[in-house]
Each structure stands twice: as structure tokens, then as C-alpha cells.
Amino acid sequence: MSDVAIASPARVRATMPWPGLLALFSAAFAAVMTELLPAGLLPQIAGALGVSEGRAGFLVTAYAVASFLAAIPVTAVLRGLDRRPVLVGVLAGFAVLNAVTAVSSSYAVTFGARVLAGVMGGVLWAMLVGYAARMVPAERRGRAIAIVSAGITVALCAGIPAGAALASVSGWRWAFCGLAGAALVLIGWVWWQVPNFPGEKAAARVPLRRVVVMPGVRTSLGVTSLVLVGHQAVYTYLAPLARERTSVVLLVFGVGTVAGIWVVGAVIDRFPRGALVVVLGVVAGAMAVLGAFGGAGGVVVGAAALWGMAFGGVPTLLQTALVNVAGAGNADVATSLQTTVYNAGIAAGSLAGGVVLEGAGAGALPWTAFPLVAAALVIVVGARRHAFPVRGRAWPGARPARAPRTTGGTAGCR
Template sequence: MSVASPAHSTALPAATFPLSGLLALSTAAFTAVMTELLPAGLLPRMASDLGVSEGRVGFLVTGYALASFLAAVPLTTALRGLPRRQVLIGTLVGFACGNAVTAVSSAYALTFVARLAAGGMGGTLWAMLVGYAARMVPAERRGRAIAIVLAGITLALSLGVPAGTALAEALGWRAAFTALTVLAVLLVGWVRWRVPGFPGEAAGTRAPLHRVAALPGIATILSVTLLLLLGHQVMYTYVAPFANHVGFGHTGLVLLVFGIATVVGIWITGVLVDAHLRRTLLTALALIACALLTLGLYAAAPAVLLVSVAMWGAAFGGAPTLIQTALVDASGPADADVATSLQTTVYNAGIAAGSLTGGLVLESSGAGALPWTSLPLIAAALTVVAVGRRRAFPARRAAEESSRQRPGSGSTG
């Protein structure tokens, strides 16, 4: 007999699209990215004030990322039984505290501990944001909801970090972290006002981590995540030496073109993801591969370089939304937090391994070898998606939420 579980709360009615609540989640993503990356733009100021080298200030970013990597799975697993909005608010309070301590601390050790704590909050937040968005809307609008939430990442990278750096130049680096603290506190109120509450999972209904990982399609989607991030990061981390290698010294312009293109890409993805997820992902990966091939062959021409970077940015901008939507489809919204915690771990592993691989290639073979190192990895991701038709990336997505629930659970709708 099928027993309804509170973990499988229904989404809002089809006629209601909770834009305000989704924008709150998007702002949470924005806050997390800003908290993680802002020190990278403030190295000289923070180093001077804290009495350490710029390299040690850089470790504040490394420590955050490491804590996020280590915390995602265990904290998500430990907190599955708690009400979802309570956990979300707890992470935002954690961000506020971590940034507040960073803003007032004059001791590097205390600042580093605050960054580790904030990183743990980040790992927990990333594991739940996509699943939360999926539960707020009907299945046929899930992709668009996820695109809105993940747009916060793009806005933080393209606008937020430069704005935070400008604020630090005008008022000091502590003012930038104070602003992030205020944003997190205000966001708590926004979440309480506009984001619906969902119950945690009862102990008897929680699928173990290994069972979620073994769900059909999950391993395939995680492998695509790893290959995509490896291939992307090999090239993106070292785009400055590559631009110099081909005789184009304006790295800032290259990054600006890439950032603007990612905004365009995520908008296009939001329009297409629900109706054409598989085709859009295949197209995005094929465009990245074409861009890398062109960069490898013809990047010495400035116009070709910038057009290729724009193509790469637009295609990559929407890829995380497409992959995470596929992940939620495969796991079901009730298990999305656990599945996304696995993806968060794989995502960070891909970033670290890609940066390391690119660095080794740069040192051994030079910047010209970077596109040719990235290209096979992206081609492999494209191949995996092309053959993963049945479970991971089906040609037709399920239209009803109930079709994605775990066996033995009933609909609460």
C-alpha cells in the first residue's frame, strides 16, 4: 500500500509561478558566490590589514572551497529530517555570522575560521537550492525555476564581484563584507515571507545515500558534470596566459565577453530547458567543443578569439541548469538534496582537478595546448549525453511529479 510522505510535498499549483520566492533563492546563490570569491578581488587590501601575504589571503578562498567540498554530503545527510526552510534560514544566518566576523576581525586565524564556517554553510546551501526550487513548481516548469535560481551565480560573477571590489575601493574591504552581512540578514526576512516551507523527511522514508547514488541515471549525470567541469576549468583558469600566447593582451575584455555571454546563455536555457532539455544540452556541449576547436586553430585572429569565447560562454552559461534539471528529474524532488550534494562534491572536484590539469599542461606544453586538452573532455561529455537516452537524458521528460517519486511513496497532492 502506498503511504503519503510529508517529504513529497506538492509544488504550487500550475497557475502560480512563485517568482518572488525563486528570486529569493537566486539571491541566496548570489550571496554564496560573493562570500566565496570576494577575497580574491581584495587581496592587497586584506593582506595589508591582516598583516599577512597576499598568498595567505588567497587561502581564504581555498579554505572556503575545501570546507564546502567536505561539508556538502555529510551535512546534507545529517539535516534531511529538519524542515527545509529552517535549514535554508540557518545557512543564511551562518553566512551573516561568517561575513560579520570577517568584517570586524583583525586576526588572520579568526578570519580563516570564519571562512571555514561560511564554506560549510555554502556546501549545505548548494545541496538544497535546486531541490527547493524543484518542489516549488510543477514538473513541467521545473527547468525554468532552476534557471532562475542559478542565474544568481552568473550575476554574482559578472556584476557582483566587480561591484564588491568597487565598494571596497571606495569604503574599504570591511565595508564589502558588512554589505554581504546585511544582505544575508535581509534575505532571511525575504525567505520567511515568500519561500514556502517544506517538511523534512521522516526517518523511515529517507533513502540512504548509496541508494540515491544508485538511482538510474544519477551516475551518468554526475559523470557528465565531472567531464564538463574538467574540460571547462582547464581552459578557463588559464585564459589569461592563453590570450597572451595568441597575442591578445586584453584579458579583461575576454573575461567580459565570456561573462556577458553566460548571462545570455542562461536566459536562452530558461526558455528551452523544460521543453527541450536533451537537445539543448547536446547543442550546448557541441558549441563548447566547436569553440575550443576554433580557439585551438584560429585564436590568433582577435575577432575569432572573441566570437569563440562568446560561443563558449553562452553554451557554458546554461549547461549547469540543464544538468541539474536532469539530476532532479532522475532523483525526484524528495531526494534532490542528497543527489545535489553528490553533484556539489563532483562539481568542486572537477574545478580542482581541471585547474590542476591545466596548470600541468601549461607548465609542460605551453598555453597553446590548453584547448586541445579541454576538447577531448568536452567531447566525452557530449558522447555520454548522446548515449544516455533512457534514464539520464531522455528525449521526453516526465510531465507529472508522481512519475518521479520513489516506489512506495504516494502523492500528497
């Protein structure tokens, strides 16, 4: 399906549709809060539900696993439906399931609510990037995606600590009540300010397997996997690497990610390839510095600052590249693939980092990440034609739309 067929000129604005993009930003914020807030409230939740903290931790695991498993199949099933009702349905699901979590005294009921909330999260993450891309002209996609993705960073850096602080004062149940109420407000905001887009008609729908084999898609997903495995192998075990400076390093890293996503948002539409090359080079350099001088406290803090600034923009750059390769019409399916790869990379990185930590110690962690990030950088530099084209070559998603084909089931493949 061509981009023109998806969004009429009346719907895609020449200027940035800030109210709608901020609604999607808030949806991303709410999703991260729903997923990760229990991690900071395990003692309180465990006591209220009469289980161990380990079993309470499974509430976070259940959400993540459900999100991982649901992203591709559920998104594929919902491709034919109008986009705004699906988004509103997901937010309504968050409202109901967070309310159930807030009032439940049964671990089984709470666990079930978390599984269903994870399904909602998988659908939401597959939608948000594509939605942002379809709300703006092709030349503004990167900035739109950066605005929406910033909701993740703000939730991690400010939302989770604020939610934990609120829970310590008023109780964890009120924190989930707040999330349920926020989701209800978001439903009205989305219906008012976010444009509706039609789903893909069956005759024009590009099958999942054809999206996977589009030029550049697998390369983009491969780079995503390499970067996430390397990043997570170190980040998960930052405490034994930073030792007594852990809190400072985490703070510096978090502030760096906020700065990084802001800088990338300012340049991504003009220099998408160059920005990605630079940030991956900085991440690889930070890993090398941590590996060589990890024992020096000041070096750890400085390297973490650079690492955070560079990595803050990596997800947005990779998401934008994938949307541009697949085209906005296939963005939901493409980003559902990336969501699955992203979560798989997090899991694999955490596992690999744990094995390295047990076998060789914390000092070996950066050297585990360095070759993976360096390999991703080499791939990006070499993928000059499709996945990460050089400046002056149009992104596939930015080319003038062709009329949909009517044979072979390949409408919209460009």
C-alpha cells in the same frame, strides 16, 4: 518519498512563485559574493591582517575546501529537518560569519570564520536546486532552477566587480558588513515568501548509496565531471591563451553566459535533452576553433562568445537532469553529490590545465578540453533512457508518484 508526499498542491503553485524564487536567486548571489569577494580584495585584507597576499588568498581556499568537504555529510545529517529553518539557519550563519570577518583583526579568527562560512555554503548549494524544484510543478522545474542559478552568473558578472568597487571607496570591511546585512534581509524574505517543506522521515529516507545507484544518477555526475574538468582547464589559463585581449575575452565570455542562461531558461522545460546536446556541441566546437586558430585575436573573441553562451546554460541543464532523475524528494542529496563533483572538477581542471600549460604551452589547452567535452556529448547522446531521456519519454522525476514502499528501505525509488 514521493513528490506528492513532499509538497501538497497548496504549496506547489501552478504559476511561477516569483517572490520565493527570487529570494533563492538572492541567496545564490550572496553565497557567491561571500565565497569570491576576498579574491578581489587580497591586498587590502592582507594589509589589515598583517599577512602576505598569498596567506590572504588561503581565505578563499579555506572556504572552497570546507564547502567541498561539507556538502555531502552535513546535507545527509540535515535531511530530516524542515527545509525552511535549515535555509534560514544557513543565511543566519552567513550574516554572523561575514560580520566576524568584517570586524576581525586576527588572521586565525578570520580563517576560522571562512571555514565555517564554507560549511554553510556547502549546505546552501546542496539545498537551492532541490528547493526550487519542489516549489513548482515538475514541468516547470527547469525554468525554476534556471532562475535560481542565474544568481551565480549575476554575482560573477556584476556583483564581484561592484563589491570590489565599493571596497575601494569605503574599505573592505564595509563590503563584508554589507554582505552580513544583506543576509539578515534575506532571512526575512525567505521566511515571508519561501514555502516550508518537511524533511524526510527516517523510515522513508532513501540512503545516500541508493541515490547514487539510481538509474541515470552516476551518468549525470560523470558528464558533470567531464565538462567541468575540460572547461576549467582552459578557463583558468585564459590569460596566456588570449594574451593582450584577456580583458575583452573575459568580458565577452561573461556577457555570453548571461545570455546563455536566459536562453536555456526559456527552453529547458520543453527541450531539456536537445538543449544540452546543442550547448555541449557548441562548447566542443569552440574548443576546436580555439585549438586550431587560437593565435588569431578575432577568433579568440568570437570563440569565447560562443563558449560563454553555451556554457552559461550547462550547469542549469545538468542540475535539472539530475533532479529529474533522482526525484525532487532526493534532490538535496543528489545535488550535494553534484556540488562535490563540481568542485572536484574545478580543482582537477585547474591542475590539468597547469600541467599542460607548463609542458606544451597555452595552444594545447583547448585540445585538452575538446576530447573531454566531446566525450560528455557522446554520453548524453547515448543516454537516451535514464539520465537524458529523449523527448516523449517522461523524466523519472515527472512521472506520477507512487505510494511510498514500506519494505526494504527503498521508499521513493522510482
